[in-house]
Amino acid sequence: xxxxxxxxxxxxxxxxxxxxxxxxxxxxxxxxxxxxxxxxxxxxxxxxxxxxxxxxxxxxxxxxxxxxxxxxxxxxxxxxxxxxxxxxxxxxxxxxxxxxxxxxxxxxxxxxxxxxxxxxxxxxxxxxxxxxxxxxxxxxxxxxxxxxxxx
Amino acid sequence: xxxxxxxxxxxxxxxxxxxxxxxxxxxxxxxxxxxxxxxxxxxxxxxxxxxxxxxxxxxxxxxxxxxxxxxxxxxxxxxxxxxxxxxxxxxxxxxxxxxxxxxxxxxxxxxxxxxxxxxxxxxxxxxxxxxxxxxxxxxxxxxxxxxxxxx
Amino acid sequence: xxxxxxxxxxxxxxxxxxxxxxxxxxxxxxxxxxxxxxxxxxxxxxxxxxxxxxxxxxxxxxxxxxxxxxxxxxxxxxxxxxxxxxxxxxxxxxxxxxxxxxxxxxxxxxxxxxxxxxxxxxxxxxxxxxxxxxxxxxxxxxxxxxxxxxx
Amino acid sequence: xxxxxxxxxxxxxxxxxxxxxxxxxxxxxxxxxxxxxxxxxxxxxxxxxxxxxxxxxxxxxxxxxxxxxxxxxxxxxxxxxxxxxxxxxxxxxxxxxxxxxxxxxxxxxxxxxxxxxxxxxxxxxxxxxxxxxxxxxxxxxxxxxxxxxxx
Numbered sequence: 001x002x003x004x005x006x007x008x009x010x011x012x013x014x015x016x017x018x019x020x021x022x023x024x025x026x027x028x029x030x031x032x033x034x035x036x037x038x039x040x041x042x043x044x045x046x047x048x049x050x051x052x053x054x055x056x057x058x059x060x061x062x063x064x065x066x067x068x069x070x071x072x073x074x075x076x077x078x079x080x081x082x083x084x085x086x087x088x089x090x091x092x093x094x095x096x097x098x099x100x101x102x103x104x105x106x107x108x109x110x111x112x113x114x115x116x117x118x119x120x121x122x123x124x125x126x127x128x129x130x131x132x133x134x135x136x137x138x139x140x141x142x143x144x145x146x147x148x149x150x151x
Numbered sequence: 152x153x154x155x156x157x158x159x160x161x162x163x164x165x166x167x168x169x170x171x172x173x174x175x176x177x178x179x180x181x182x183x184x185x186x187x188x189x190x191x192x193x194x195x196x197x198x199x200x201x202x203x204x205x206x207x208x209x210x211x212x213x214x215x216x217x218x219x220x221x222x223x224x225x226x227x228x229x230x231x232x233x234x235x236x237x238x239x240x241x242x243x244x245x246x247x248x249x250x251x252x253x254x255x256x257x258x259x260x261x262x263x264x265x266x267x268x269x270x271x272x273x274x275x276x277x278x279x280x281x282x283x284x285x286x287x288x289x290x291x292x293x294x295x296x297x298x299x300x301x302x
Numbered sequence: 303x304x305x306x307x308x309x310x311x312x313x314x315x316x317x318x319x320x321x322x323x324x325x326x327x328x329x330x331x332x333x334x335x336x337x338x339x340x341x342x343x344x345x346x347x348x349x350x351x352x353x354x355x356x357x358x359x360x361x362x363x364x365x366x367x368x369x370x371x372x373x374x375x376x377x378x379x380x381x382x383x384x385x386x387x388x389x390x391x392x393x394x395x396x397x398x399x400x401x402x403x404x405x406x407x408x409x410x411x412x413x414x415x416x417x418x419x420x421x422x423x424x425x426x427x428x429x430x431x432x433x434x435x436x437x438x439x440x441x442x443x444x445x446x447x448x449x450x451x452x453x
Numbered sequence: 454x455x456x457x458x459x460x461x462x463x464x465x466x467x468x469x470x471x472x473x474x475x476x477x478x479x480x481x482x483x484x485x486x487x488x489x490x491x492x493x494x495x496x497x498x499x500x501x502x503x504x505x506x507x508x509x510x511x512x513x514x515x516x517x518x519x520x521x522x523x524x525x526x527x528x529x530x531x532x533x534x535x536x537x538x539x540x541x542x543x544x545x546x547x548x549x550x551x552x553x554x555x556x557x558x559x560x561x562x563x564x565x566x567x568x569x570x571x572x573x574x575x576x577x578x579x580x581x582x583x584x585x586x587x588x589x590x591x592x593x594x595x596x597x598x599x600x601x602x603x604x
Contacts, residue, residue, distance in 0.1 A: 007171040007238045008159035020158040024199055026192045026337060030330035030386055030515065033582070036524045037328065037493035041177045044490070048175055052236075059236045062483065071489045075528045081582055084332055085203075085210045087158045129486070129534055177488060181364065181481035181537055184431070187373045188342035188479065195339070213332065222338045226377045232431055235483055280335070280383055309473040309540045310461035322460040326501055328494045343479045350477055354538075361538040387505075387512045389460045 010049040010090075015147040017053065017092040019046035023082050033081035039116045040074070043106045046090035047122065054141040067124045067132050072101065076118040086110055093147035097139060100124055100131040105147070161200040161241075166298040168204065168243040170197035174233050184232035190267045191225070194257045197241035198273065205292040218275045218283050223252065227269040237261055244298035248290060251275055251282040256298070312351040312392075317449040319355065319394040321348035325384050335383035341418045342376070345408045348392035349424065356443040369426045369434050374403065378420040388412055395449035399441060402426055402433040407449075463502040463543075468600040470506065472499035472543040476535050486534035492569045493527070496559045499543035500575065507594040520577045520585050525554065529571040539563055546600035550592060553577055553584040558600070 010019030021042060029035040051058055062068045082088055089109045096103035101123040108116040126132045161170035172193060180186040202209055213219045233239060240260045247254035252274040259267040277283045312321030323344060331337040353360055364370045384390055391411045398405035403425040410418040428434045463472035474495060482488040504511055515521045535541060542562045549556035554576040561569040579585045
């Protein structure tokens with residue numbers, strides 16, 4: 001039996017991070033489908049959950065002034081619409097690690113259908129907004145889940 | 152072990168509906184706390200989950216032109232701020248049932264702290280936006296969870 | 303001729319602050335009307351514009367650590383729905399000034415129709431989230447626009 | 454003198470559509486900058502205003518079941534952050550017209566700085582979500598503002 005007092009957490013299957021969510025009214029627009037910009041919110045929830053899963057505490061880093069990730073680039077295709085009450089799965093793979101940034105391939109799935117497909121670059125920024133090196137132990141955490149060679 | 156491919160669902164403890172969620176970047180504003188309007192999104196997710204839990208299919212009703220719930224009144228107090236990564240619990244109780252509307256008491260909790268407290272009225276509206284009677288079996292479902300006498 | 307390179311600013315007619323806006327896709331939900339929580343965004347834009355109009359610089363105050371306004375209470379009624387492309391007017395009146403907070407009556411109008419009506423309390427909070435006294439010159443600015451005796 | 458009861462409208466300077474806006478609390482996140490997904494809302498407001506400016510009535514088309522535009526692809530770079538109270542200008546150019554879709558180059562500017570740069574494809578979809586041909590007179594309207602040969 002699930003304890004519904006515990007908030008949802010995603011997790012890894014191999015190098016793929018999985019994050020499930022359900023579409024609510026707030027996500028839809030008058031076309032009766034999910035508003036396109038809201039997929040970026042879904043992707044961000046999944047990335048934050050992935051950081052949590054590998055042991056990176058974004059809030060602590062932010063509060064300590066050690067930097068915050070910002071999305072610097074995204075190439076996204078919306079392929080099929082999602083609707084109210086749809087159960088979706090965000091599948092994320094870290095495909096490249098650089099000193100100050102990461103590349104992540106993210107897809108929103110409904111069963112076996114790909115609804116949205118995005119190539120995302122996220123950079124670590126100082127409180128002043130400058131790119132800074134990711135801590136060595138964060139890099140190690142990412143290397144452990146790196147989906148190398150995968151497109 | 153939880154299956155993280157299954158999306159989160161809340162549920163009832165007695166007449167109280169519980170819905171857990173976590174605060175993400177999208178929910179915060181530059182005060183580093185959850186933007187006040189976003190509590191209304193949390194409340195709505197919880198109400199939609201509550202309808203699902205009692206067996207009311209909002210999407211089917213909407214697509215069949217049988218009506219959609221709209222919030223017509225809300226008296227809300229924000230008492231304490233929520234922050235990034237906070238685990239919250241939305242506690243909802245149906246306190247009154249009328250022919251065309253319901254009253255719901257909703258609170259956003261963090262542990263034992265009440266962060267926001269709201270008295271909500273939701274009315275069933277026709278596709279043309281007029282208040283309409285709730286189906287008899289929906290009324291019955293609400294009566295089964297009615298937290299009568301509770302303020 | 304209007305210069306469309308200049309962003310919109312609202313303004314006062316007597317003690318009433320007026321802020322016009324247009325409904326976009328982002329504001330709607332699958333009921334093809336404005337999602338209820340988004341009225342709170344409209345109200346906030348109007349309040350921020352009102353502060354600017356009376357000469358209070360929220361960003362400077364925030365960056366200097368002198369405090370930020372937070373909504374602590376709202377009693378709101380949604381009366382009629384707004385739709386895509388509707389031109390709306392947010393009418394705001396400061397009805398009470400206290401040491402650490404203000405009461406504001408805000409309505410969203412479409413022509414002569416009231417779509418939403420809200421009684422709002424906003425408090426000035428320190429960076430740590432504690433209520434603090436509003437600067438004397440801010441109080442003076444509010445007194446100059448106080449819609450006293452009005453409901 | 455500007456009439457602040459009239460909502461803001463953007464307009465064209467040659468083939469460039471200009472749409473000004475100001476950053477509000479709702480747009481920011483705890484990094485004290487505009488949340489990345491909210492740039493997509495800014496871009497959409499500008500595109501909707503551009504359609505209005507050339508004489509295409511999105512709401513009438515939607516209500517008549519004649520189709521609604523959906524973003525199908527976006528390649529976006531976030532270059533510099535925007536902050537609370539910043540005055541921004543969204544500059545949009547239609548760069549290509551196809552039977553069922555358009556390409557648009559959109560930038561968010563703050564003075565002469567480019568904060569975000571996006572290549573957007575928008576397709577006209579039927580109420581069932583299938584790509585449909587744009588009406589001939591809409592194509593003509595787009596041709597009149599086509600920024601051909603421009604990158």
